[in-house]
Amino acid sequence: MGDMVEPASKPSVLDVPAKIGALGEIAAFVLRLAGRAGLGKQATYRIRLAVDELATNIIMHGYRGGCGRITVRGRSGPGGVRIVLEDTAPPFDPVEGCLPPATGVPPQRRRVGGLGIHLALTSVDEYSYARMDGRNTSTLTVKAEGTDPCPPRP
Numbered sequence: 001m002g003d004m005v006e007p008a009s010k011p012s013v014l015d016v017p018a019k020i021g022a023l024g025e026i027a028a029f030v031l032r033l034a035g036r037a038g039l040g041k042q043a044t045y046r047i048r049l050a051v052d053e054l055a056t057n058i059i060m061h062g063y064r065g066g067c068g069r070i071t072v073r074g075r076s077g078p079g080g081v082r083i084v085l086e087d088t089a090p091p092f093d094p095v096e097g098c099l100p101p102a103t104g105v106p107p108q109r110r111r112v113g114g115l116g117i118h119l120a121l122t123s124v125d126e127y128s129y130a131r132m133d134g135r136n137t138s139t140l141t142v143k144a145e146g147t148d149p150c151p152p153r154p
Contacts, residue, residue, distance in 0.1 A: 011073050011074065011075050012029070012032075012033060012073070012074045012075070013071065013072070013073050013074075014026065014029045014071070014072040014073075014074075015069060015070075015071045015072075016069065016070055016072070017067075017068070017069060017070075018058060018059045018062070018063045018067075018068035018069055018070050018087065018089075019059065020056075020059060022055075022059075022070070023052060023055060023056065023059075026051060026052070026055050026070070026072055027048055027051075027052060029072055029074065030047055030048050030051050030072075030074070030081075030083060031044065031048060033047075033074040033075075033076040033081045033083070034047060034048070034076070034081055034142075036076045037076035037077060037078065037079075037080055037081050037144060038078065038144065039080065039081060039142065039144055039145070040144070040145040042145065043080065043081075043142050043143065043144060043145055046123040046124060046142050047081050047083065047123075047124065047140065047142040049119060049120065049123050050119075050120040050121070050123040050124045050127075050140050050142075051072070051083050051085065051120075051140060053116040053117065053119055053120035054085055054094065054117075054120050054138055054140070055070060055072075055085060056116065057092075057094070057116060057117060058070055058085065058087045058089055058136070061089075061092070062087055062089025062090065062092060062136070063087070063089050068087060068088060068089060069087070069088070070085060070086070070087050071085070071086040071087070072084070072085055072086075073086070078144065079143060079144055080125070080141060080142050080143035080144045081141070081142055082139065082140070082141045083139070083140045083141075084137060084138070084139045084140075085136075085137070085138045085140075086135050086136065086137050086138075087135065087136050088134055088135055088136075089136060091131045091136060092136060093129045093131070094117045094120070094121060094127075094129060094138065095121065095127070095129055120140075123142075124140045124141060124142050125141050125142055125143045126139075126140070126141035127139065127140055127141075
């Protein structure tokens with residue numbers, strides 16, 4: 001994403017308690033970055049969906065409702081938006097925990113959970129996870145519509 005961020009741009013940072021009530025603040029942060037990047041509706045929706053799903057997962061499953069914080073860092077530019085979520089919850093790589101939906105199984109017999117992570121990871125153009133210095137770090141990138149894999153129909 002080297003062409004996405006202009007050299008003079010500074011990353012934006014948001015640090016919030018790992019509580020459901022903070023999801024609105026995280027969403028507003030992501031929407032501001034998407035607006036600065038000039039993302040269209042589809043790309044904006046995709047990055048917001050992915051960040052919301054991962055942040056919710058951190059709150060509900062990582063910290064299990066206990067005390068914790070989520071740091072959200074973002075950069076935007078003409079090519080798209082990159083968001084980094086960091087937390088100190090127990091190690092969890094969303095890619096390892098992501099199972100595709102069991103579409104051939106009746107809904108009442110499907111396992112509970114996992115669909116949110118699947119939606120998040122398939123909504124972004126790039127995703128990576130790392131565990132460093134006791135922190136989970138998820139990096140999500142959505143490119144601007146000019147490079148959108150699902151451009152709107154005319």
